[in-house]
Amino acid sequence: MQIEAREEIWPLKxxxxxxxxSRTEARVVVVTVTDGQHTGRGxxxxxxxxxxxxxxxxxxxxxxxxEKSLDRHRIQQLLPAGAARNALDCALWDLEAKISGKRAWxxxxxxxxxxxxxxxxxxxxxxxxxxxxxKANPSAPILKLKLGGDDVDLARVEAVREAAPAAxxxxxxxxxWSPSHFxxxxxxxxxxxxxxxxxxxxxxxxxxxxxxxxxxxxxADESCHTGDDLARLTSRYEVINVKxxxxxxxxxxxxxxxxxxxxxxxxxIGCMIGTSLGMAPARLLASIADYVDLDGxxxxxxxxxxxxxxxxxxxGIPSRELWG
Numbered sequence: 455m456q457i458e459a460r461e462e463i464w465p466l467k468x469x470x471x472x473x474x475x476s477r478t479e480a481r482v483v484v485v486t487v488t489d490g491q492h493t494g495r496g497x498x499x500x501x502x503x504x505x506x507x508x509x510x511x512x513x514x515x516x517x518x519x520x521e522k523s524l525d526r527h528r529i530q531q532l533l534p535a536g537a538a539r540n541a542l543d544c545a546l547w548d549l550e551a552k553i554s555g556k557r558a559w560x561x562x563x564x565x566x567x568x569x570x571x572x573x574x575x576x577x578x579x580x581x582x583x584x585x586x587x588x589k590a591n592p593s594a595p596i597l598k599l600k601l602g603g604d605d606v607d608l609a610r611v612e613a614v615r616e617a618a619p620a621a622x623x624x625x626x627x628x629x630x631w632s633p634s635h636f637x638x639x640x641x642x643x644x645x646x647x648x649x650x651x652x653x654x655x656x657x658x659x660x661x662x663x664x665x666x667x668x669x670x671x672x673x674a675d676e677s678c679h680t681g682d683d684l685a686r687l688t689s690r691y692e693v694i695n696v697k698x699x700x701x702x703x704x705x706x707x708x709x710x711x712x713x714x715x716x717x718x719x720x721x722x723i724g725c726m727i728g729t730s731l732g733m734a735p736a737r738l739l740a741s742i743a744d745y746v747d748l749d750g751x752x753x754x755x756x757x758x759x760x761x762x763x764x765x766x767x768x769x770g771i772p773s774r775e776l777w778g
Contacts (some may be wrong), residue, residue: 455524459485459515459541461508464729465755471578473602473630474503479755480727483511485541492524492552495777496735497542498537499699499726503676506537514538526550526705535680535702542736543703544777551778558778559738562708569768570740573598573624573747581606581613588617593766596622598652598747608639615646624745626652629676633662644669650693650722650745653677663690673722673745680706681713693720695747696739704735711739720744727753730761734777737762737769 457465464480492590500506518524518532526546533539551558558751559566573596599614601607611625625643626665631654640651652749653675655662660677673693677683679700687694694714701707711721722745723736735750740746752764772778 456488456490457485457515457519457524457542457545459483459512461512461616462729466727467755469577470601470727470753473578473621473628478579480512480729480750481508482728482732483508483515483537483541485515485545485732487542487545487549489549489553492549493524494545494547494549494552495731496541496548496703497548497728497732498541498544499728499732500537501699501726503641504536504700510536511536511541516663518542525702530702530705530755531663533702535700535778537699539702540698541703543705544698544732547684547704548777554662557774558704558735559741562704562738564708564715564738564741565737566771567741569770570737570741570743570746570748571768571776572593572749572764573622573745574746574752574767576614577598577624578602579610581609582768584610588614588621591711594616594618594621595767596624596745598624598626598749601625601627601630603627603632603635607635608642611643611646611648623648624650624652624747626675627654629653629656631655633666636666640667642668645731652695652722660690668692671720675724678710681710684710684713684719687719688717691719693745694742695722695724697724697726698732699726707736707739711742722747724748725750730772730776731755731758733762734772737772738778740769 472582574594575598578600652673657677671692674691721743723740723743724747760775
C-alpha cells in the first residue's frame with residue numbers, strides 16, 4: 455500500500471472569527487492510499503487548539519508509511535486521535551469501499567438517510583453584522599452563533615433573533631465564558647428560544663457545570679474527543695459534539711456515537727472548516743444524529759469537484775467520485 459499526504463489551502467468567502475481568533479483560509483491535509491488498483495482519499499484539518507499544525511500532521515503520517523499491514527484498526531494504535539489519523543482513516547474507508555464495491559455506510563452498517571438538515575454558522579462579530587449575516591441567509595432553518603464571553607453576547611443573540619424570527623438557534627462559546635456569565639445570560643437565551651449551548655467553559659474547567667442549572671442543554675466539544683472521555687462528562691453535558699478531526703476518523707467516531715447513546719447523550723455531528731471531502735465521512739454519521747453542523751464547504755469561496763449537494767441547508771448523499 456502506498457500513502458501520500460499533501461497540504462491544500464482553500465480561501466474562505468469572508469473572515470471567520472471565533473473567541474480564540476480569526477482566519478481567512480482553510481488549511482487541510484489530504485491523504486491518498488492506493489493498492490495499485492484502487493485509490494482512497496481522506497481529508498483532515500490540523501487544529502491549533504490541540505497543538506497540531508500542517509507540518510506536525512504530515513510528519514505523523516510520514517512516520518507510519520513503512521509500517522506493514524496498515525489498516526483502519528492498526529492505525530488506532532499507531533496514531534493518536536487527531537487530524538492525521540482522521541485523514542488516513544477516511545482514506546482507508548474510501549479504499550475499502552472501492553475495493554468491495556459497497557458504499558462506506560454499508561460497510562459501517564449505518565442506514566444512510568437521503569438528506570439531513572445542517573445548521574449554518576454565523577461568525578463572531580458585532581450584533582449588527584451578525585444580524586446582517588442572518589438576513590443574508592434567509593433559507594437557513596438552523597443558525598449557529600459564535601459568541602465571545604463578553605457583555606455583547608446577549609445583544610448578538612437578540613439581534614439575530616430579530617433578524618431571523620423563525621430560525622432555530624444554537625450557540626457556541628468556544629470555551630470563552632465564566633460561570634457568572636453563564637448564570638447571567640442563560641435564562642435570557644432560553645427566552646429567546648436558544649436550543650443548545652456548546653462548550654461554554656474551558657475543557658479543563660467544565661466541572662462547574664455540575665453545580666449550575668441547565669435550562670438550555672449544554673454540548674461538549676473541546677471536552678470530548680473519544681469514547682474514553684464520556685465517563686467524565688456524565689452530569690456535565692447533555693449533548694456530545696462528534697468531530698472526525700477530534701476522534702481521529704470514522705472508526706473511533708462510530709464507537710463514540712454508540713457509547714454516547716448508551717450513556718444517554720444526544721449527538722451533534724460537527725466539523726472544522728474544510729471541503730466536501732472532509733464532510734462526506736461525517737455525513738455518514740449525520741444520519742444517526744440529533745443535530746448536524748456540517749456547513750464547512752458553505753464557508754469556502756469554492757468547494758472541490760464532485761462536492762456535496764447543499765440545497766436549502768439540506769445535505770445529500772456523497773457521490774462515489776467524492777468519497778466512500
